[in-house]
Amino acid sequence: MTGKENDHHVLPGETIKRFRLYQPLLRLWMYKEKRNLTVSLISEFLGIPVQFVLEDFSHCPDWNRSEDELVEVSSLIDCIDKLLGEKEFKEALLVGIGKLGISLLKNETIAGSGIKIVAAFDIDPEKVGKIISGIKVLSMEKLESYVRQMHLKMAMIATTPENAMEAVEQVKQAGISVVWNFTPTIIPEKEGILVQNTTSSMDLVNDYKKIITRI
Numbered sequence: 669m670t671g672k673e674n675d676h677h678v679l680p681g682e683t684i685k686r687f688r689l690y691q692p693l694l695r696l697w698m699y700k701e702k703r704n705l706t707v708s709l710i711s712e713f714l715g716i717p718v719q720f721v722l723e724d725f726s727h728c729p730d731w732n733r734s735e736d737e738l739v740e741v742s743s744l745i746d747c748i749d750k751l752l753g754e755k756e757f758k759e760a761l762l763v764g765i766g767k768l769g770i771s772l773l774k775n776e777t778i779a780g781s782g783i784k785i786v787a788a789f790d791i792d793p794e795k796v797g798k799i800i801s802g803i804k805v806l807s808m809e810k811l812e813s814y815v816r817q818m819h820l821k822m823a824m825i826a827t828t829p830e831n832a833m834e835a836v837e838q839v840k841q842a843g844i845s846v847v848w849n850f851t852p853t854i855i856p857e858k859e860g861i862l863v864q865n866t867t868s869s870m871d872l873v874n875d876y877k878k879i880i881t882r883i
Contacts, residue, residue: 679727679751679752682720683723683724683727684752686716686720686721686724687724687748687751687752688752689714689716690710690714690721690724690744690748691745691748693710693713693714694741694744694745694748695745695818695819697741698741698742698745698817698818698819699814699817699818701817702741703740703741703742704738704739704740704741705738705739705741706735706736706737706738706739707721707722707725707733707734707735707736707737707739708735708736711735718735721735722735725744725747727747727751728743728744728747728751729747742819745819746819749819758783758784759783759784759785759786759820759822760783760784760785760786760820760822760823760824760848761785761786761787761788761789761811761814761815761820761822761823761824761839761844762785762787762788762789762803762823762824762826763788763789763790763808763811763823763824763825763826763827763835763838763839764789764790764825764826764827764828764831764835764851765788765789765790765792765795765798765800765805765826766826766827766828768826768850768851769788769790769826769827770800770801772785772824772826772850773785773788773800773801773803774800774801775872778872778876783822783876785803785824786803786818786820787803787806787814787818787820788800788803788804788805788806789805789806789807789808789810789811790805790806790807790808791807791808791831793807808838811838811839811842812838812841812842812843815839815842815843815844816842816843820843820844821843821844821845821846822844822845822846822847822848822879823835823836823839823844823846823847823848824847824848824849824850825839825847825848825849825850825851825855826850826851827851828851829851829852829853830853832849832851832853832855833853833855836849836855836861836863840858840860840861844861845860845861845862846861846862846863846864846879847861847862847863847864848864848866848875848876848879849863849864849865849866850866852867862879864876864878864879
């Protein structure tokens with residue numbers, strides 16, 4: 669089978685490939701606080717024939733839009749996530765940019781699991797604004813708006829042990845539902861949030877698989 673079945677809906681293989689191209693564009697659009705766009709604009713940006721884009725989004729429930737009609741970006745993101753069945757757990761933000769955080773940003777094992785760190789946050793003003801492994805470090809004050817605009821659901825915690833619990837509370841309040849904890853502090857699960865505690869760099873891929881199987 670070339671497609672992917674989700675809730676008894678089978679997507680063509682080519683549609684899946686194009687959905688994965690649409691995702692970064694749509695998230696960037698949201699991050700720039702642009703709430704709407706047209707199918708023709710997606711076509712123009714990505715060089716994909718507009719009829720293919722229309723056909724792809726026809727798999728979304730109650731889809732009935734023309735190529736030049738404005739569509740809410742958030743609704744397109746939600747549709748793609750639901751149809752792919754991934755809920756964006758292939759992308760995560762990182763909190764804490766000390767030695768541990770920097771090692772995670774550069775860790776090829778994490779990349780091998782398929783997960784991608786797309787944003788980094790720290791409370792230290794001297795670290796904010798720095799670019800590490802292509803990721804710009806942002807202030808914790810921007811965490812909530814970033815999470816909601818980019819529809820992220822997973823956070824990796826690499827703070828100092830004494831700040832770990834506070835960091836978890838902050839990401840939870842921002843809308844994060846999965847926490848992958850790399851600090852020595854064992855974080856218990858709470859209502860509305862799944863926690864995976866990792867104590868060894870040798871366990872990264874296996875622990876990520878545990879997260880996915882529990883979602």
